[in-house]
Amino acid sequence: MTAPTEPYRAFGDFLACLEEADEYGAIEVVTGLLDAGVPAERVLLDLVAPAQSEVGERWARNEWSVAQEHAATHISERAVAAVAGYAAPRPTRGRIVVACMDGEWHALPPRLVAEVLRLRGWQVTFLGASVPAAHLVSYLHRHDAHAVALACALPMRLPQAHRMVEACRRSDVPVVVGGRGFGVDGRWARRLGVAWAPDAPGAAGLVADERALRRVPPADLSHLADDEYASLVKRRGELIDSAVADLRARVPSVGEYTPAQWDATTGDLGYIVDFLAAAVYVDDGELFTDFVTWLVAILTSRGVPAGSVAATLGHYRRVLRDFPRAGRFLALGAAATVASGGVRH
Known part of the structure; x- marks a missing residue:
């Protein structure tokens, strides 16, 4: 049987691997697509990302346990690492720092953003989950960054997100944010006065346009x-x-x-x-x-x-x-x- 050469055709196979906690099978699916000539960015965004969304939905419907969700997430992370290792692009542009808000543990979505930015030539530093604001600012003081991309999956973290954004700005580093925590349309990012991207390609477009990144209305928090x-x-x-x-x-x-x-x-x-x-x-x-x-x-x-x-x-x-x-x-x-x-x- 011929292996699928389109991410949407491989979706069922990849999701089955997540369900069975079959790490090797999942990696075979993604590397098979890459071998067939599917661009790495499409594998990440059209296969891994929607499959992980389905994992979250199955947990929410109580069809999968927390343990199953954690195992699937780990395998998705391994699949992302396999894609990154396969593509191995060399950086030709400045440094982008990608991190989760303090207290935010959903690290896979920003990891996907980090890899898309890397594929587009940026030198990316991925700091992972739950980065305290003080530690992020300290890192920015030691390393010259073109921009910071911050992820927030839960709206309850918005007050902390605002403080983190302001801390980055005091270091004169522009910020782009993303994730469901800012609203599906980015409304709460606009309320906080920060540039918002709906997805990884959107984030890549914003960081490539520094004027757009800095051209945001002020926060509207007079209340x-x-x-x-x-x-x-x-x-x-x-x-x-x-x-x-x-x-x-x-x-x-x-x-x-x-x-x-x-x-x-x-x-x-x-x-x-x-x-x-x-x-x-x-x-x-x-x-x-x-x-x-x-x-x-x-x-x-x-x-x-x-x-x-x-x-x-x-x-x-x-x-x-x-x-x-x-x-x-x-x-x-x-x-x-x-x-x-x-x-x-």
């Missing part, structure tokens, strides 16, 4: 003068503790939770506060309702009723009655749970 965001962050621990107490009073059976179940539950309660804080930071309720809709889908796929999310949002809203923007966003989130099949509380 932060009300101090609601800062106060909300200070009360994070208190809010989570109060939500746990409310859950214990409302659902006595949670007293039988295992430590692992409590870890997951308190983690979700914390994520609600973090996404709410990020929505307040950029003053956009859609950020929070998108998260609530996603959380309801994840929890219901695991047998947790959507009404439990609505009840927690109602609790937070009562506790935060003196926080007008947070209260408004919590109300929108509660409406989103109803639309997703929850029960109004």
Whole structure:
């Protein structure tokens, strides 16, 4: 049988390798495409990237476990390394530093960006996941960089992303950002006053045009003068503790939770506060309702009723009655749970 010579035709074979944790098979698929003359960039963007998106969707639908998702991600990373080693381009342009935001562990998407930039002639330094801002700035002070490309997969990291962008700018290094954390249309990047690219080719186009990279409108964050965001962050621990107490009073059976179940539950309660804080930071309720809709889908796929999310949002809203923007966003989130099949509380 003739091997597929187009990434979309090889998709099923590659995904099957990810499902079976077949690292050698996955690498054979990508190197087979390269041997057949398929450009390395197409293999990365038309095969590895969409396959990894499907991995994430299968985890979200509770079809794959965390262990399966981690194994598949590792194999995708090995496939990217195989493509990079096969192509082995020599740099002809300046240095681009690629990194994840501090606290951001989804390193494969920015790795794909890094390899596309490398294929287009840039000297790329990939710093990987969760890079503290101070360490990034220290690196920029030691190494002359044409630009920095920062990735953020989760909108709850937007406040940290803004601080990281500003730290890079103080080093006089232009910044381009990407990832779902900035919104599918880059709206939150515009709110933060930073250049945004929807994908790896877009990032490559931006870094090649320094005038476009620096020609961005200023951040639009005047609403932060009300101090609601800062106060909300200070009360994070208190809010989570109060939500746990409310859950214990409302659902006595949670007293039988295992430590692992409590870890997951308190983690979700914390994520609600973090996404709410990020929505307040950029003053956009859609950020929070998108998260609530996603959380309801994840929890219901695991047998947790959507009404439990609505009840927690109602609790937070009562506790935060003196926080007008947070209260408004919590109300929108509660409406989103109803639309997703929850029960109004």
